[in-house]
Amino acid sequence: MHNLFEIDEWKVFETKFDPSKQEQAESIFSIGNGSFGQRANFEEDYSGKSLQGSYVGGVYYPDKTRVGWWKNGYPEYFAKVLNSCNWIGIRIEIDEAKLDLAKVEVRNFYRELDMKTGTLTRKFRCILADGKEIEVQSLRFCSMHNEEIAAIKYTITPINFSGNIKFTIYLDGNVINADANYDEIFWLEDTQRVGVKKGVVSSRTKKTNFLVATAMRFSFWKNDELLDIHPNCAQKSLYIDNHFEHYLEKGNSYTIKKYVSITSTLNHSEFDTVAMAINNVTAAYTGGFDILLSEHQNSWAEIWKHADIQIEGDVSAQQAIRFNIFQLFQTYTGKNPKLNIGPKGFTGEKYGGATYWDTEAYCIPFYLKTAPQEVSRQLLMYRFNQLERAIENAEKLGFKNGAALYPMVTMNGEECHNEWEITFEEIHRNGAIAFAIYNYLRHTDDWEYVQFYGRPVVFGIARFWAQRFNWSEDREKYVMLGVTGPNEYENNVNNNWYTNYIAKWCLEFALELNDKYSNNAHPLSAEEVGQFKSISSNVHFPEIAGTPIFLQQDGFLDKHLQSASEIPNNERPINQHWSWDRILRSPFIKQADVLQGIYLFEDHFSLEQIEANFDYYEPMTVHESSLSPCIHSILASKIKKEEKAYELYLRTSRLDLDDYNKEVGEGLHITSMAGTWMSIVEGMAGIRVKNDCLYLDPILPQHWQSYSFCVYFKKQPLKISIFQNKLAIENVGTANVRISYINEQIDLIPKSEKVFSIKGL
Amino acid sequence: MHNLFEIDEWKVFETKFDPSKQEQAESIFSIGNGSFGQRANFEEDYSGKSLQGSYVGGVYYPDKTRVGWWKNGYPEYFAKVLNSCNWIGIRIEIDEAKLDLAKVEVRNFYRELDMKTGTLTRKFRCILADGKEIEVQSLRFCSMHNEEIAAIKYTITPINFSGNIKFTIYLDGNVINADANYDEIFWLEDTQRVGVKKGVVSSRTKKTNFLVATAMRFSFWKNDELLDIHPNCAQKSLYIDNHFEHYLEKGNSYTIKKYVSITSTLNHSEFDTVAMAINNVTAAYTGGFDILLSEHQNSWAEIWKHADIQIEGDVSAQQAIRFNIFQLFQTYTGKNPKLNIGPKGFTGEKYGGATYWDTEAYCIPFYLKTAPQEVSRQLLMYRFNQLERAIENAEKLGFKNGAALYPMVTMNGEECHNEWEITFEEIHRNGAIAFAIYNYLRHTDDWEYVQFYGRPVVFGIARFWAQRFNWSEDREKYVMLGVTGPNEYENNVNNNWYTNYIAKWCLEFALELNDKYSNNAHPLSAEEVGQFKSISSNVHFPEIAGTPIFLQQDGFLDKHLQSASEIPNNERPINQHWSWDRILRSPFIKQADVLQGIYLFEDHFSLEQIEANFDYYEPMTVHESSLSPCIHSILASKIKKEEKAYELYLRTSRLDLDDYNKEVGEGLHITSMAGTWMSIVEGMAGIRVKNDCLYLDPILPQHWQSYSFCVYFKKQPLKISIFQNKLAIENVGTANVRISYINEQIDLIPKSEKVFSIKGL
Numbered sequence A, B: 001m002h003n004l005f006e007i008d009e010w011k012v013f014e015t016k017f018d019p020s021k022q023e024q025a026e027s028i029f030s031i032g033n034g035s036f037g038q039r040a041n042f043e044e045d046y047s048g049k050s051l052q053g054s055y056v057g058g059v060y061y062p063d064k065t066r067v068g069w070w071k072n073g074y075p076e077y078f079a080k081v082l083n084s085c086n087w088i089g090i091r092i093e094i095d096e097a098k099l100d101l102a103k104v105e106v107r108n109f110y111r112e113l114d115m116k117t118g119t120l121t122r123k124f125r126c127i128l129a130d131g132k133e134i135e136v137q138s139l140r141f142c143s144m145h146n147e148e149i150a151a152i153k154y155t156i157t158p159i160n161f162s163g164n165i166k167f168t169i170y171l172d173g174n175v176i177n178a179d180a181n182y183d184e185i186f187w188l189e190d191t192q193r194v195g196v197k198k199g200v201v202s203s204r205t206k207k208t209n210f211l212v213a214t215a216m217r218f219s220f221w222k223n224d225e226l227l228d229i230h231p232n233c234a235q236k237s238l239y240i241d242n243h244f245e246h247y248l249e250k251g252n253s254y255t256i257k258k259y260v261s262i263t264s265t266l267n268h269s270e271f272d273t274v275a276m277a278i279n280n281v282t283a284a285y286t287g288g289f290d291i292l293l294s295e296h297q298n299s300w301a302e303i304w305k306h307a308d309i310q311i312e313g314d315v316s317a318q319q320a321i322r323f324n325i326f327q328l329f330q331t332y333t334g335k336n337p338k339l340n341i342g343p344k345g346f347t348g349e350k351y352g353g354a355t356y357w358d359t360e361a362y363c364i365p366f367y368l369k370t371a372p373q374e375v376s377r378q379l380l381m382y383r384f385n386q387l388e389r390a391i392e393n394a395e396k397l398g399f400k401n402g403a404a405l406y407p408m409v410t411m412n413g414e415e416c417h418n419e420w421e422i423t424f425e426e427i428h429r430n431g432a433i434a435f436a437i438y439n440y441l442r443h444t445d446d447w448e449y450v451q452f453y454g455r456p457v458v459f460g461i462a463r464f465w466a467q468r469f470n471w472s473e474d475r476e477k478y479v480m481l482g483v484t485g486p487n488e489y490e491n492n493v494n495n496n497w498y499t500n501y502i503a504k505w506c507l508e509f510a511l512e513l514n515d516k517y518s519n520n521a522h523p524l525s526a527e528e529v530g531q532f533k534s535i536s537s538n539v540h541f542p543e544i545a546g547t548p549i550f551l552q553q554d555g556f557l558d559k560h561l562q563s564a565s566e567i568p569n570n571e572r573p574i575n576q577h578w579s580w581d582r583i584l585r586s587p588f589i590k591q592a593d594v595l596q597g598i599y600l601f602e603d604h605f606s607l608e609q610i611e612a613n614f615d616y617y618e619p620m621t622v623h624e625s626s627l628s629p630c631i632h633s634i635l636a637s638k639i640k641k642e643e644k645a646y647e648l649y650l651r652t653s654r655l656d657l658d659d660y661n662k663e664v665g666e667g668l669h670i671t672s673m674a675g676t677w678m679s680i681v682e683g684m685a686g687i688r689v690k691n692d693c694l695y696l697d698p699i700l701p702q703h704w705q706s707y708s709f710c711v712y713f714k715k716q717p718l719k720i721s722i723f724q725n726k727l728a729i730e731n732v733g734t735a736n737v738r739i740s741y742i743n744e745q746i747d748l749i750p751k752s753e754k755v756f757s758i759k760g761l
Helices: A019-028 A273-287 A289-307 A315-331 A358-370 A373-385 A387-396 A428-444 A447-468 A497-516 A526-536 A580-585 A594-600 A607-620 A629-638 A642-653 A670-684 B019-028 B273-287 B289-307 B315-331 B358-370 B373-385 B387-396 B428-444 B447-468 B497-516 B526-536 B580-585 B594-600 B607-620 B629-638 B642-653 B670-684
Strands: A011-014 A036-038 A054-056 A060-063 A078-081 A090-094 A105-114 A119-127 A133-142 A149-158 A163-172 A187-195 A198-205 A211-222 A232-236 A239-248 A254-264 A309-312 A470-472 A477-479 A688-690 A693-696 A706-713 A716-722 A726-731 A737-741 A744-748 A752-757 B011-014 B036-038 B054-056 B060-063 B078-081 B090-094 B105-114 B119-127 B133-142 B149-158 B163-172 B187-195 B198-205 B211-222 B232-236 B239-248 B254-264 B309-312 B470-472 B477-479 B688-690 B693-696 B706-713 B716-722 B726-731 B737-741 B744-748 B752-757
Touching (some): A011 A019, A011 A315, A036 A133, A149 A273, A163 A198, A163 A211, A187 A239, A198 A273, A254 A273, A254 A289, A273 A289, A289 A315, A289 A706, A373 A387, A373 A447, A387 A447, A497 A526, A497 A594, A594 A607, A594 A629, A629 A642, A629 A670, A642 A670, A716 A737, A726 A737, B011 B315, B119 B289, B149 B163, B149 B273, B163 B198, B163 B254, B187 B232, B187 B239, B198 B239, B198 B273, B254 B289, B289 B315, B309 B315, B315 B358, B315 B642, B315 B670, B358 B706, B373 B387, B428 B497, B447 B497, B497 B594, B594 B629, B629 B670, B642 B670, B716 B737, B744 B752
Antiparallel strands (some): A060 A078, A090 A163, A105 A119, A133 A149, A149 A254, A163 A239, A187 A198, A211 A254, A309 A706, A688 A693, A716 A726, A737 A744, B036 B054, B090 B163, B105 B119, B119 B133, B133 B149, B149 B254, B163 B239, B211 B254, B232 B239, B309 B706, B470 B477, B706 B716, B716 B726, B737 B744
């Protein structure tokens, strides 16, 4: 695989301007702060191919198109994440021509994302039509310290001339989505105000009525000297600017420091939103650029202290894992209970910036170990807060008595996607939400959460499953008909093994919580207890009789079974080459399905069962979901197929950096990045949590000299390092932690390190 | 069921203006001529609730909306039938106020569709604001004699005053579709020209570039005297009119005779289309209204001579069957090889006016017996002409070597619908097309057609099936995975019995044609012959072991099987009350599926098998497709469940007239009307064609005294009458026809009648 950009331990950078890579670069070099984010679009005008994207967390538009085949119970809309007010804009005009990298000769182009500090910088020279040469440098960031602040430093140096340059510093809310039907405009004008070196634009989303305010201030410097300028103000609908001409002297640097605040009614009242943006930006402007930047950098340093993974001996892997961790923390910080993690984060329009099961299945395991437990708790609370909506959603589908079906895709708790085979049938997501509560509990012992918030969620989910199974007279078993499993290359199948398995487990977990908190309000009814027991002890699971193989669903053996290696290379990925019916009929698996279940409930199965199922399914799996290879990688590590584990890890870790699927221009695969992290921590390091103990069972890829990382476990940070022949665990926390390697189990006391010598790595 | 309008043998009429029924009436009183059609919108302005609809056969717009989940191989568009230029418009203004039935007091309102003559008439009085009273009478028709002509006679009589009235006679192409996304306009301006008492508007469809021209002329009469008037002309984009004021004398009648011609590039060159409309309308105008009307009426008389069914003793049934026959002939006449039969004909926008399997499964049996065989041949040629497109369609889905998959929905041979579970999976349509060729052959002995046109179609279809089956190692049988059967309340099932059955039959039919025409060009290859034989002799058919019951699909017995009578009344129809997943999981059947197969291949099964399957499936069938009850009714007649047969017949015959499904306002269910006809002719009269003989096995519903009708068989028209205790068959043709009743078989010579006495009716 060819590298798209340059390799470095802490940076992604490019040294040449290649317009054909611009959209890819805009995604890869995106910056964000968990609250909003910005693709790496240029500050100055750019007429080349580009996907403009500025996204504000939680702000969406309910898109509806009239189609003939609307079916009863379909959600009313599909949620679109919105391209919002352009806040980066700085227009440069020299001799009446706009600076536009698509139209001038560009030299010495350098763009860098510094993941350590969360800053995007750019530097280039360009030769204008009449031979004038200028150098531009820019730096920008979305503050991780103050989630409503961003800032830009934009410097121009005339290299071989002195002369007038016109600067226009603007906010422009006249933006559209690339995926808008009929180029629909999603924003309505609210107010715009402009003053000298400041301004604000607020606009309102159609239908959803979110108010978003963007305020700016700026200052203008010659080298280190603040200049007193007198710009002209302009405004029109959804737009304000300050513009001025200035005589630039050859060899001197002239800098715009632009401060921006973005606020919305997600977090503020109607009354306060605009005022808060203005207040915020005034404070930022008053404090100054350097302070903002240093606060921002400190926040990143704090994150990295616990979240980093260091890999010795493989710079490419090192860069990749940091890129993944960096993007996850740019997307979600745990500060705001109304936010969650969209599959593309703040890097593109696709998948509507909405919440999927990715959060529970992938992101929660990541945040549980890399961040204080409050971050994961916030994600769980998000679902608790939407329990009533999940119950309403189930009611719409005909379920009763408090059964809850969480949406497949949501912005506010309502289902907001409308493919029936996904929305109505890919119900295993409900299981992942219950499992995340269980997973949180075993990491944190936060019984208070589970008792008051987790328990009702699990009960609602279990009620759904109890009603969703039906009794088959023919089999004398409970069956579950018409589902779509994690493998979305099957639709509307009967008895998906994974779904049946996690549903049965949910029923048992509900019974367990019911017993444990038998004095709490709203227990399960006696009838429910009986029903849950009866169902969970008598579920049909398809299998190949006489073998350890679990069958993905009923009828799987009717397929023409063959290895994915039979697919001609020019027909991969099949989802870009084959018709949907052909994919459905094929045995090829988009992503881990039976193996996803074995991954979650590993201890329920023998090593032989795991290996047999891995060997059966891995050859048929095409991994055309970014969520897939990591699960296979973890299981491959488990059964010590080290080469396979490493090969699968590689598929996930540089998926976006090297644009494996030729789609990175649309945005990054944020949620699957957590899977990459899991491939190392749960896969290679073999970390498991059970019986209040942290188990380790590491392998070391032969391409690496060593790797190390931190994990949180029962609130204690542990530093774990795996070398050629030793495993070192340091308790950096303040309380004992129980750890285990092979047959040895010890209580590791604070500020101590335990080293196991290991063989065979 | 309450009757929506009045009952009469030959008419549908209403005697009161009820604005709440206006959209229903607009559908029911629609008129058309196989080439274009017009909903019963008013000539004068109407500001009440209304669905404006003027549809030109074969003219469509490829609608595309951008959605996130587009899948590979999906068709590019969904075909929309277009509301076209308003040609009925006659604006009446009195004292500067427009005549608008939503705004005046209406008395003595009478609207009538005369099915015998194909005319829509309307008569009413209205009291204007200042007490002025006028009477209006209108009559209009779309000429069945000249498929590009329509005419209107519109008469006003001032009852209690003399005074000026302003007339505006116009054509208006500024029309939209009710189902347009974002109120998109589908028509682009071409030309408009206006002269004294004449004018033309032509407009062009976006994307598809159809040019449609509408030309008009008119004359103005006082009682029977042609008046010389001097109207003003006006024109604007897509609009022309003539307007004039005239002093109307109390008690006298003033009549506009408006002549219209509609032409399109479907039938004319770019160059000729506008000129042809002008020429046509000039000829019509010159000939005069009465001649046009009488030619039109004669054409209908000719149709009725052979197509009528007379029912004695049940006016409601009589009206209903005539309504169904009338609408079918209004929709399709067999004159134009480019046209076919949209599920809503020319009565609404829904289903895109496109061709479905309804044509082969329902309409061809109807036209085969009610019209000269050229009409059915034309429908078969439509598919032959699209064979190359069907091969391309299959190629898009990954099939090879001339395999043909006809589209589920088409305007021009391309698939133009985009629900994967329908488009990619409801492939049984392919079987219906092959079966129609077989059916045509047994009715007509037209071996020339079958040899040169039918055979390649059957081969293409059989090649598709051969590739679509796959070998199941597990079952050691050929299986067909991932299909949707006729019962669309199941999606993506394995081994749908009906689909497997008709596919196997197609393979056998292809082999038969290959043998029969072994000297023809392009025979099946030896490999194909071997493959077809091998597959057709070893197909898996799901069944309940040890019983005569064929199972609709694999896994059907896992369902919670129950009778549709268990569904609470307030949850019917389930497609308006239940979520899609619930419908899919339920055992409830939208329309005949296993029974559809038994209907087609009745002779392959014993009476006991037919009865057992009927008794198994009928209770679970909710008949929420208009195509369903007729098939069940025919089988009920077959197994002599006479009450059931009649009950099911009733569901179909007055479906639209009494608006059973509360949706007639959107348009009529044209194609299923053929099923109603089948319920009588194939059901009650028990007519079958086999071994070159017409078999009869009639029942007489106890509510009827007798019924009679004509059928074509081997080009000979036969008149068949069923009375209480006799069956009479008259050969009205010119050659012998073999007929059979019970065990008696005779050759009926021309101009002779055979009467069988029958018992037990």
